[in-house]
Amino acid sequence: MSEPYRMNFTVDGENFTSAGDASGRVKKALRQLGFSPEIIRRVSIAMYEGEINMVIHAGGGRAEVSVFDDYIEIVLEDDGPGIADIELAMQEGFSTAPEQVRAIGFGAGMGLPNMKRYTDEMTIDTEVMKGTRITMRVKTV
Numbered sequence: 249m250s251e252p253y254r255m256n257f258t259v260d261g262e263n264f265t266s267a268g269d270a271s272g273r274v275k276k277a278l279r280q281l282g283f284s285p286e287i288i289r290r291v292s293i294a295m296y297e298g299e300i301n302m303v304i305h306a307g308g309g310r311a312e313v314s315v316f317d318d319y320i321e322i323v324l325e326d327d328g329p330g331i332a333d334i335e336l337a338m339q340e341g342f343s344t345a346p347e348q349v350r351a352i353g354f355g356a357g358m359g360l361p362n363m364k365r366y367t368d369e370m371t372i373d374t375e376v377m378k379g380t381r382i383t384m385r386v387k388t389v
Contacts, residue, residue, distance in 0.1 A: 253281065253315040259299050259326075261308025264354065271295035274313050281315065283388065290366040290386050291320050297359040298324040298382060304345050304355055305329065306380065319368070322384045330376040338364065 255277060257270035275292045295311065302309040306328025314321045331337050337344075338360050345355020364370045367384040374380040 252321075253277075255313045257311040257313075259302045259308045259311055259324075261303050261306060264303060264352070267299045267303045268296050270299055270311050278315070278320070283320075287320070287386060287388055291322065294363045294366045294384050294386070295322050295324075297362045298322070298384075300354060301359045302326050302328070304349050309379075318387060318389045320386045320388060322367075322382075322386075324382045324384075325379065327379040330378055330380055331372065331374040332376055334372055334374065 255270075255274060257273070259270060260266050271292050274295055275288055278288045278291060291313075295313070299311065302324065306326035309324060309326030309328070311325075312323045314323075336342055339357070340361045341357040343350070343355045343357035345357075349355040360372075363382065363384060366386075368387045369383075369385040371383045372380065373382075
């Protein structure tokens with residue numbers, strides 16, 4: 249593959265119902281490209297968790313998925329409040345989600361930990377009151 253295969257999405261921050269649309273479309277594309285079920289599962293879970301985080305915390309954002317010869321890269325960007333304490337946010341069960349979000353079954357504090365768990369590399373660039381950019385990679389070979 250000389251040029252990476254790229255997919256770009258806008259994540260609607262007003263709608264929990266549409267959260268997961270992008271990861272579902274990526275899952276379908278990766279299936280069509282012939283990736284193993286395990287790679288597809290890992291990419292789908294990491295991306296879905298990121299989409300939900302953008303809806304809960306940032307009012308939406310943007311996602312780009314690039315398929316290279318030996319890895320899949322997911323870049324999630326938002327203009328939300330940023331992450332004040334990354335180390336704390338990475339702890340399983342820690343959540344800043346509002347109670348009304350938790351009441352409908354989201355915001356359990358597993359988003360970032362699951363994103364890290366299902367990827368081979370993850371970096372978080374964030375600035376309070378400016379936004380967050382998360383880059384994840386899943387190796388395919």
